[in-house]
Amino acid sequence: MTQTILADLPPAPTRPRRTGHHRRRGLVGLAMSLPAFALVGVMLGWPMIQAFYYSMTSWDGITATWIGPSTYTHEFHDPAFWRVLQNNLLLLVAIPVALAIPMGIAFLLDTRVFGWRLFRSAYFLPTAISWVVIGMVSERFFAAQGQLNSLLSAIGLGFITTNFLSGERTALLAVALTFIWSMIGTNMIIFLTGMATLDPNLAEAARVDGAGGWQTFLRITVPQLKRFIQFALMMTLISAFTALFSLIFVMTSGGPGYGTTTLEFFVYQTAFEQGDFGTGAMLGVILFVIMATVGIVQVRLLRTDD
Amino acid sequence: MSAASVTELPPQVTRPRKVRRPLRGSLLFALMVAVAVVMLYPFWYMIDTSLLSETSFLNGTGGHSLASWRALGATLPWQQQLGNSTIVCLLSISIILVCSTMAGFAFAKLRYPGATIVFLAIIAALLIPVQSIVIPAYVDVANWHLLNSYTGAVLMYSAIGTPFATFLMTAYYRSLPDELLEAGVMDGLSYPAIFVRIALPMSVPALATIFVLQFIQIWDDLLIGLLFLQNVNERTITVGLGALAAGRTTNIPVLMAGSLVSALPAIVVFLVFQRFLVNGLTAGIGR
Numbered sequence: 116m117t118q119t120i121l122a123d124l125p126p127a128p129t130r131p132r133r134t135g136h137h138r139r140r141g142l143v144g145l146a147m148s149l150p151a152f153a154l155v156g157v158m159l160g161w162p163m164i165q166a167f168y169y170s171m172t173s174w175d176g177i178t179a180t181w182i183g184p185s186t187y188t189h190e191f192h193d194p195a196f197w198r199v200l201q202n203n204l205l206l207l208v209a210i211p212v213a214l215a216i217p218m219g220i221a222f223l224l225d226t227r228v229f230g231w232r233l234f235r236s237a238y239f240l241p242t243a244i245s246w247v248v249i250g251m252v253s254e255r256f257f258a259a260q261g262q263l264n265s266l267l268s269a270i271g272l273g274f275i276t277t278n279f280l281s282g283e284r285t286a287l288l289a290v291a292l293t294f295i296w297s298m299i300g301t302n303m304i305i306f307l308t309g310m311a312t313l314d315p316n317l318a319e320a321a322r323v324d325g326a327g328g329w330q331t332f333l334r335i336t337v338p339q340l341k342r343f344i345q346f347a348l349m350m351t352l353i354s355a356f357t358a359l360f361s362l363i364f365v366m367t368s369g370g371p372g373y374g375t376t377t378l379e380f381f382v383y384q385t386a387f388e389q390g391d392f393g394t395g396a397m398l399g400v401i402l403f404v405i406m407a408t409v410g411i412v413q414v415r416l417l418r419t420d421d
Numbered sequence: 422m423s424a425a426s427v428t429e430l431p432p433q434v435t436r437p438r439k440v441r442r443p444l445r446g447s448l449l450f451a452l453m454v455a456v457a458v459v460m461l462y463p464f465w466y467m468i469d470t471s472l473l474s475e476t477s478f479l480n481g482t483g484g485h486s487l488a489s490w491r492a493l494g495a496t497l498p499w500q501q502q503l504g505n506s507t508i509v510c511l512l513s514i515s516i517i518l519v520c521s522t523m524a525g526f527a528f529a530k531l532r533y534p535g536a537t538i539v540f541l542a543i544i545a546a547l548l549i550p551v552q553s554i555v556i557p558a559y560v561d562v563a564n565w566h567l568l569n570s571y572t573g574a575v576l577m578y579s580a581i582g583t584p585f586a587t588f589l590m591t592a593y594y595r596s597l598p599d600e601l602l603e604a605g606v607m608d609g610l611s612y613p614a615i616f617v618r619i620a621l622p623m624s625v626p627a628l629a630t631i632f633v634l635q636f637i638q639i640w641d642d643l644l645i646g647l648l649f650l651q652n653v654n655e656r657t658i659t660v661g662l663g664a665l666a667a668g669r670t671t672n673i674p675v676l677m678a679g680s681l682v683s684a685l686p687a688i689v690v691f692l693v694f695q696r697f698l699v700n701g702l703t704a705g706i707g708r
Contacts, residue, residue: 143612144531151524151583152539154516158558158580159546165557176560220456228449236695237457243691244463245641247663248680252463254666255470255673262466299460301702308703346706357550361643361659365666379552386556387648399553410548 163403170397175390186397196398198373199381202287206355206377209291213351214344216295217302222332224303225310235307242300246358249297250365254280257289283374286367290375293362294355302347309343310336349413356406378402471678478674489674496672497665497679502658503686509571509646509657510639513578517586517635518628520579525590526616530602540591546584551644559648567649574649578639586631589704593627594620626697633694634701640687658683 171186172179190196220238224231241249256262259278267276279285313336321331337344357379363369369376369384376384379402386395470478471490477483493499527533528540558577559568567573597620605615646660656664662679691698 140531140612141533144527144533144536147523147527147531147613147616148536148539151520151543151587154520154576154580155543155546155583158576159549159554159584160542162554162557162561163549165561166554169557176563223449223453226449228453229446230450230453234453234457236692238460239695240688240691241460241463242698243637243641243687244684245643245659245662245687247641247643247659247666248467248684249463251662251666251676251680252466255466296459304699304702305706308699308706342706346703350705357552360552361641361663364643365663368667379550382552382556383644392556392560395556399550399556402550403548403553406550406553407548 166396166399166403169393170400172393174393174396176386176392179393182393186393190394190397195373196381199376199378202373202375202377203356205287206291206294206359207352209295210348210351210355213295213298213355214302214347217299217347218306218344220299221303221306221310222336224307235303238303239300241297244297246297246361247365249293250362253289253293253362254366280367281371283371286371286374290359290363290366293366294359298351298354302351305343305347305350306340309340313339345413345416349409352409353406356402378405467677467681467684470674471681473674475672475674489672489678492672492675493678493682496675497658497661497682499658499661499679499682501654502656502661503682505571505650505655506640506657506659506683506686509574509578509650510636512571512575513582513639514632514635516575516579517582518631520583521586521590521631522621522624522628523616524587525592526594526620528587528591529594529597530599530620531612540587543584543587546580547588551581555644555648562649568651569655570652571650571655574645577645577649578635578642581645582631582635582638585705586635589627589631589701590624592704593624597623626700629694629697630701630704633690633698636690636694637687637698640690 169179171183172181173186174180224235228234257279258264259281261279263279264276267273277285279289317339318331318335321335326334356377359377360379360383363375363377363380364383367375369380378398382395382398382402385398386392469485472485472487474483474486474488475492477486524540524543528536562568562573562576565573567576601619601623602615605619610618640657641659642657643659643663646657647663650656650660658679662676662683665676665679
């Protein structure tokens with residue numbers, strides 16, 4: 116991402132004329148960019164540096180005792196840590212679904228089906244709703260007496276009914292399904308925006324050559340949407356790893372056991388429920404390293420395209 | 422007949438995708454309706470449940486009533502919390518808009534040596550997950566004695582929203598021609614005056630995009646509010662609701678009424694600014 120942004124910046128003047136006029140312009144520019152820099156630096160940048168330091172201490176929020184990098188090796192021997200990371204990996208499985216469904220919906224809307232504008236707004240509307248509200252409704256939906264079980268019984272699948280939120284795997288499945296549902300709006304909008312940029316002549320040419328609708332979609336539409344798919348993938352991945360706190364907080368509180376505790380939720384639990392700020396800070400650093408790696412890989416992938 | 426003649430037209434007639442076969446069209450329409458039911462079901466569920474009393478919800482008997490709506494105030498001080506949400510949102514968004522428009526204008530039009538590094542430093546903060554910094558930030562803000570006022574939460578929201586807003590504004594001001602700036606200089610305007618009188622009025626669409634993105638994000642946030650608004654009387658509606666839900670309150674109809682109250686302002690903002698939200702969500706895609 117930074118790569119594309121860098122390209123957006125105007126080139127620095129090759130021969131800066133050192134007149135008073137230009138110097139004043141630069142000084143005004145410096146002064147105008149300082150508030151944003153100071154705000155981000157003090158509230159995000161500095162705490163990130165602090166997090167690296169505190170991750171190697173024993174810290175209760177008041178006094179910190181230096182331990183060193185061994186805190187990390189110690190954590191890597193904790194089975195709970197791997198259990199939590201496993202949940203993150205399992206959530207990855209939801210991502211292709213969270214892309215494929217909105218892609219299909221966007222494709223159908225793009226055929227300008229009757230009432231498509233209204234449908235688009237309806238599908239996009241849940242984007243305005245907080246995870247807290249979504250989590251509350253979802254908790255009811257997956258509960259023992261919830262609508263999903265009624266639905267399953269009604270269609271003759273009564274034998275699968277269960278309290279989804281009381282089993283570790285089924286609870287994670289419930290969180291994943293809720294996550295997929297709530298990504299539909301955003302991803303659909305991203306894909307619709309992409310489809311508006313498509314060259315209709317290409318699809319037409321494919322049709323003239325005898326390609327079916329499905330083949331046209333796979334061979335012509337999808338490759339042209341590559342940039343948009345990559346972007347949606349990135350946003351979905353970031354959401355899966357860093358935006359589900361409120362959903363998990365309301366729906367399952369991370370349980371049963373560690374059943375739905377993801378790394379981001381583990382950070383909160385460790386620091387603010389168990390009072391272990393040092394380990395919490397370390398888990399935060401690990402989360403940062405994972406997300407930064409994903410971000411850098413993404414930039415690399417985009418660069419090889421150019 | 423007409424369908425056959427349309428297909429014989431040369432392919433210059435673009436957008437011939439409108440479904441012409443009536444059966445397929447109806448099937449497609451039915452599918453779209455089914456998806457709409459899935460997407461809108463939670464809204465219906467909230468409305469329907471909030472109109473039941475607690476007993477009729479638990480027993481599945483009895484008709485609809487406003488009992489749960491009348492009981493809402495005793496469980497959730499929603500008037501106060503809606504006020505808190507509004508104050509926190511507007512203060513944070515104001516700070517984000519001031520910081521990001523000024524910085525964006527500077528990075529686009531008032532370049533200085535090192536501007537690129539400052540720009541990248543701000544944008545790099547996009548890579549930091551909130552959970553990675555929330556613990557040290559919480560302790561810092563506690564040490565500044567700001568946990569018992571709006572200030573700590575407002576500062577956090579402002580800082581979290583500023584990097585992306587700065588990116589948007591820089592790209593936006595980049596698209597304005599330099600001649601505008603030069604014309605202002607010719608008229609004897611100072612650079613801050615050019616920014617306020619010329620650039621800022623031209624960037625209203627970008628400001629609307631940042632407003633709606635941040636409004637929904639801050640209004641709907643739980644984590645920062647939960648930690649940084651320690652004074653119960655300053656809780657936002659989302660935090661109030663989250664605390665209730667996690668407290669395992671059994672009165673589901675009242676919770677659903679509260680959910681509707683909390684969701685309504687965000688829905689209104691969403692509907693009014695939908696176009697700008699679409700711009701904001703897709704602004705990060707490289708061109």
